[in-house]
Amino acid sequence: MALRKTWAIALFGVDGVLVEIEADVRAGLPSVQLIGLPDSALKEAKNRVAAAIQNCREDWPVDRVITLALSPAALPKGGTTYDLALACAVLAASEQVPAHRLKGTVLFGELALDGRLRRVPGLLPALLAARRNGVRRAVVPVEGLAEAHLVDGIEILGADHLREVIAWLRELVDLREDAPPAAEPRAEEVPDLADVLGQPEARWALEVAAAGGHHLLMVGPPGTGKTMLAKRLCGLLPELTRSESLEVTALRSLSEESTEFLVRRPPFVAPHPSLSIPALIGGGTGLARPGAVSRAHRGILLLDEACELGPKRLEALRTALEEGEIRLARRDGTLRYPARFQLVLATNPCPCAPARELDCQCAPQQRRRYLGKLSGPLLDRVDLRVRTRPISAMSTAVGAEPESTAVVRERVERAREVARERWSEHGWQTNTEVPGPVLRKEFALPEETTALLERGLEAGAITARGADRCLRVAWTLADLDGSPWPAADHVAAALEFRDRRAA
Incomplete structure (x- = not known):
């Protein structure tokens, strides 16, 4: 022995x-x-x-x-x-x-x-x-x-x-090296952006979000296409790189899902509003399991009817939005799960949610309390805010054929390639990953370009974090326009996306 x-x-x-x-x-x-x-x-x-x-x-x-x-x-x-x-x-x-x-x-x-x-x-x-x-x-x-x-x-x-x-x-046999043949999974059909009628502002916000990796909030009456738009965001994103595919596939392996092939497309996760906090960010007894934010890593996390989730669930997202990972301290140790996702929030403007805003029966206090579930610190981390409007006859007029996913994806891929080349020395892939100090020092814009942003800071209309996010959005808008540097119009448009009236 x-x-x-x-x-x-x-x-x-x-x-x-x-x-x-x-x-x-x-x-x-x-x-x-x-x-x-x-x-x-x-x-x-x-x-x-x-x-x-x-x-x-x-x-x-x-x-x-x-x-x-x-x-x-x-x-x-x-x-x-x-x-x-x-x-x-x-x-x-x-x-x-x-x-x-x-x-x-x-x-x-x-x-x-x-x-x-x-x-x-x-x-x-x-x-x-x-x-x-x-x-x-x-x-x-x-x-x-x-x-x-x-x-x-x-x-x-x-x-x-x-x-x-x-x-x-005992060196009597050799073990098998080749995996048994498995059927290649069918490529999932990506919903086409051409299916969404009208909503030019929301469609533009969706394109900007895809090009820069920005978080998005859509507020509007039911039936205006908020969920349809969110589901089409994945189709605008480029395929995952091999390292990103390994990260996403490894998380699926932990969740006991089939992982015979690398995940190539960004994941799309849309949990029900009744989910618990452990189901959202991860948890469980002993050593915690990954939650929805980790399953959406390198992809999209859609929180539909966001105000129905309640403040506690929404506030649990703040650390993941800032740091791109979740750290869970439990009895048996502290675990780390990656959670670098794009957050898409969709909500009605009030509890009664009429088709037309003029038909709202809610008191002003009810509307404030309802939208107040989206706290200021959480909204400060959301780069783009947009209102969706009721569909009108103008939306289906002849000659106003909406752009398809393929057309918009081409512009998104060009903008992402420009950003990737610009930040390649630092290892960042998208504008949303760039730290604020780098934007303000190494890539500082002229004073005349950021004058409007400075006035917003002085007036208290935006926070320092909000100003950094405006700069990131401005760089994305410049990439979509084919401009080497953001102009004053790009900064103004980025500020417009953060208009609190959109929420």
């Missing part, structure tokens, strides 16, 4: 830690000790592993003391992804299999009692963490081979059963 090691990955949010699993098998009163802060599911692994090894017609050391230590010992560990690594550690420590192939290999998989390997959630972020830690090889369930092959720079091997892994360790 000897001391042997295997390796696994512990996930904390999207970050992973390499876990060393030591197995010590020696003479003594029969017992199995699993140490290293395991949760309930991991404590039950002792029974799953023992049954799986015996059902594979291998010897379980019933007359020995088995100690299984998971290091770093101070980090809490949970889930069933450690089963295969624990089984191989016990078999190597009891000298039933050679240990040389375990060196530099990380093992993933839940064990059934008969030895079958089951897929585990979070395989993609775990493999990314393994690669960062210098691991050169991984053994995964065959079901997860397609997902595992999304990670470059690491040898991926797949197995259906514990027996296959044991035979591989």
Whole structure:
């Protein structure tokens, strides 16, 4: 009997830690000790592993003391992804299999009692963490081979059963390297902007939001196309880069969604107004799970009927809007989930929400209380505010054919390319990512260009944060116009987008 090691990955949010699993098998009163802060599911692994090894017609050391230590010992560990690594550690420590192939290999998989390997959630972020830690090889369930092959720079091997892994360790067989063929997912049909009649101001705001990555608020009566416009914003955005696709696909893997292919299109998430705060920003007992803001990472988060969500849910968004990530402190630790999304808020102007504003039955105090659920600090983080108007006969006049998504997307892509080249030295992709100090110092505009903005600051019409966001919008407007620098008209138009009367 000897001391042997295997390796696994512990996930904390999207970050992973390499876990060393030591197995010590020696003479003594029969017992199995699993140490290293395991949760309930991991404590039950002792029974799953023992049954799986015996059902594979291998010897379980019933007359020995088995100690299984998971290091770093101070980090809490949970889930069933450690089963295969624990089984191989016990078999190597009891000298039933050679240990040389375990060196530099990380093992993933839940064990059934008969030895079958089951897929585990979070395989993609775990493999990314393994690669960062210098691991050169991984053994995964065959079901997860397609997902595992999304990670470059690491040898991926797949197995259906514990027996296959044991035979591989004994150098009797080779494990599968190619994933079973899977049908390419059908490309989702993107709703066309040409379906939306009228609303020229809202359509322009949507184009500006897509070109610069800005947040958007639409206020208007029901049936004026707020939700239709928001659903068409994703169609204006360019495809994700490979690094962005890996981020989005890794988050889907944590949510136990199918991840056989990289996500290419920006995600669109539109939760129901009745969702809870943990469902919005992430949460849960023990180690928290990602919420809607993380599932919308690199895409669009639509909060329809935003005033119905209530102040507590809306205020929970403020940190994510500023920092592009969510940090959740729980009993078992603090987790980080990326949450760099574009926020689209859509709301009615009052509780009764008539088709025509003249028919409103709400008292002025009711209207103020209703829209007051969108607090000043939250609105200060929203770059674009626009009113949608009731559809009129003018909207369907002959010769006024609305532009399609493809036409607008071309302008958006040109503007994004200009911004990407301008900020390439700093690593920013869109204007909305540029910090305010950079805009005011390295890319400062002439005084005559920002005169209107200065007067707004002096009068208290906008905050310093609002002024920075106006500058970002002005740069986006200049990119859409093909201008190398924003002009006074671009700054004025950016200020107009922040008009409080639009909310």
